[in-house]
Amino acid sequence: MRTSTINAITTFTAAQRFLRYVQVDTQSDPLSPTCPSTGKQKNLGKVLVEELAAMGVTDATIDDQGYVYATIPSNSPKEVPVICFCSHMDTSPDCSGTNVKPIVHRDYQGKDITLPDDPLIVIKPAEHPDLQNQLGNDIITASGTTLLGADDKAGVAEIMAAAQLLMDYPEIKHGTIKILFTPDEEIGRGVDRVDLDKLGADYAYTIDGETAGSIEDETFSADGVTVTIHGISVHPGFAKNKLQSAIKIAADIINSLPADRLSPESTSDREGFIHPVSIKGSVEQAIIEFIVRDFTDDKLSAHEAELERIVKSVVARYAGCSYHFSVHEQYRNMKQVLDKHPQVIAIGLEAIRRAGMQPIQRSIRGGTDGSRLSFMGLPCPNIFAGGHAFHGKQEWVSVQDMEKAVRTILHIATLWEEQV
Structure with a gap:
């Protein structure tokens, strides 16, 4: 009825x-x-x-x-x-x-x-x-x-x-x-x-x-990741072998992300991804905001570990520079x-x-x-x-x-x- x-x-x-x-x-x-x-x-x-x-x-x-x-x-x-x-x-x-x-x-x-x-x-x-x-x-x-x-x-x-x-x-x-x-x-x-x-x-x-x-x-289970890059600022007129631009390091990190997997453009169904959503900064400091997604917490952690390996590897190529890697939970x-x-x-x-x-x-x-x-x-x-x-x-x-x-x-x- x-x-x-x-x-x-x-x-x-x-x-x-x-x-x-x-x-x-x-x-x-x-x-x-x-x-x-x-x-x-x-x-x-x-x-x-x-x-x-x-x-x-x-x-x-x-x-x-x-x-x-x-x-x-x-x-x-x-x-x-x-x-x-x-x-x-x-x-x-x-x-x-x-x-x-x-x-x-x-x-x-x-x-x-x-x-x-x-x-x-x-x-x-x-x-x-x-x-x-x-x-x-x-x-x-x-x-x-x-x-x-x-x-x-x-x-x-x-x-x-x-x-x-x-x-x-x-x-x-x-x-x-x-x-x-x-x-x-x-x-x-x-x-x-x-x-x-x-x-x-x-x-x-x-x-x-x-x-x-x-x-x-x-x-998805979801986290946000903030990567803060600390470069070395020097007057550009006297910068040879001294200046290390955090902006360029950030660009290098983003360019080092996998293109054929782990990105929204290359994934579907139950595949997760790492996705840079914003970048801002200066020569001395740049900040990249990422969202990381997958259906299991274990895979989410694995993606974050891979992202940090990429960041660490890139920053190591720039003498005197460092980074801070911060993960914050969004939802599960x-x-x-x-x-x-x-x-x-x-x-x-x-x-x-x-x-x-x-x-x-x-x-x-x-x-x-x-x-x-x-x-x-x-x-x-x-x-x-x-x-x-x-x-x-x-x-x-x-x-x-x-x-x-x-x-x-x-x-x-x-x-x-x-x-x-």
């Missing part, structure tokens, strides 16, 4: 909400020390709180750090685990999120999509194979000068649409549902300041994945936690089936808020939101896939109630 009720729903608000949300600039800033890293992220948070209150959600709040919390009370007589649905409000600093102009391409028929504000930006089915599954659907893109923001405002819109339906359809039985919207996920700080006691959830699902039907129970593979809570994944898989899809269980070559939440004591796999080509101007999402995500959220809520 509950399955048929949910699948019979034909009025969804996810797309309409999404079209509004993407027009609020929420780009995060990795160079900012504040939380949230940009105050404008709170602008969307305040909108969400107002909309939740309008639905009848009485405790929706946004705190000083930009986190949005809300509760949909249980309508079941059973004692049901408290389930949280989580998405992040910020967009990537990799591409502008200012003045996003969303466009709905109705009844997509399989052709290239040329974006009007920059005709050089073309979304081609040959490069985006998931478009082949979208014939007859409605595709949302940006106009060509910005990213769209489907990562992760699609997830935000889907949770909001599901919340509205849970409030409107009391026949959909569920336990207590918690809603969490986070800032700064794109810069690795999404759950730095989350108050898990205030949230009060037993299990969670991030709605931040890609292809419809996918559920991700495994992420959430599968280490989720394997201890198989019901969380089992319910996610069944919810996807009930929403009319064949589940795709897979790993992420990246991380989500769920990675860190899982290790903080809140087991949290990742469910699809339907967006594609994240962090760039070719980003797109299907309206119909967003509606499937909403149904999946509703089925997750009811399945936890059924199985008590």
Whole structure:
């Protein structure tokens, strides 16, 4: 009965909400020390709180750090685990999120999509194979000068649409549902300041994945590495046999990295990588920031050891120079936690089936808020939101896939109630 009720729903608000949300600039800033890293992220948070209150959600709040919390009370007589649905409000600093102009391409028929504000930006089915599954659907893109923001405002819109339906359809039985919207996920700080006691959830699902039907129970394990190179600065007019430029040493280190393996450009599937993401400095000192990724902690450590061997070997060629090698943990593979809570994944898989899809269980070559939440004591796999080509101007999402995500959220809520 509950399955048929949910699948019979034909009025969804996810797309309409999404079209509004993407027009609020929420780009995060990795160079900012504040939380949230940009105050404008709170602008969307305040909108969400107002909309939740309008639905009848009485405790929706946004705190000083930009986190949005809300509760949909249980309508079941059973004692049901408290389930949280989580998405992040910020967009990537990799591409502008200012003045996003969303466009709905109705009844997509399989052709290239040329974006009007920059005709050089073309979304081609040959490069985006998931478009082949979208014939007859409605595709949302940006106009060509910005990213769209489907990562992760699609997830935000889907949770909001599901919340509205849970409030409107009391026949959909569920336990207590918690809603969490986070800032700064794109810069690795999404759950730095989350108050898990205030949230009060037993299990969670991030709605931040890609292809419809996918559920991700495994992420990379991730570290950051900072290499600081100390050169020797001498006036360039008198530098012969004396000056040792830290900038040139840094360039030599980067040039010494393997080209045919251990780089994002040469790896896929379960292969890890070492990736320099920034370099800055002067003749006297240069700093290279790396990210290191793999699915096991042992391989992660091996990559870091190889990187340090390269650094040591290069610096040894420059007399009188030295380096400092610092590793800091970013997140760990959430599968280490989720394997201890198989019901969380089992319910996610069944919810996807009930929403009319064949589940795709897979790993992420990246991380989500769920990675860190899982290790903080809140087991949290990742469910699809339907967006594609994240962090760039070719980003797109299907309206119909967003509606499937909403149904999946509703089925997750009811399945936890059924199985008590």
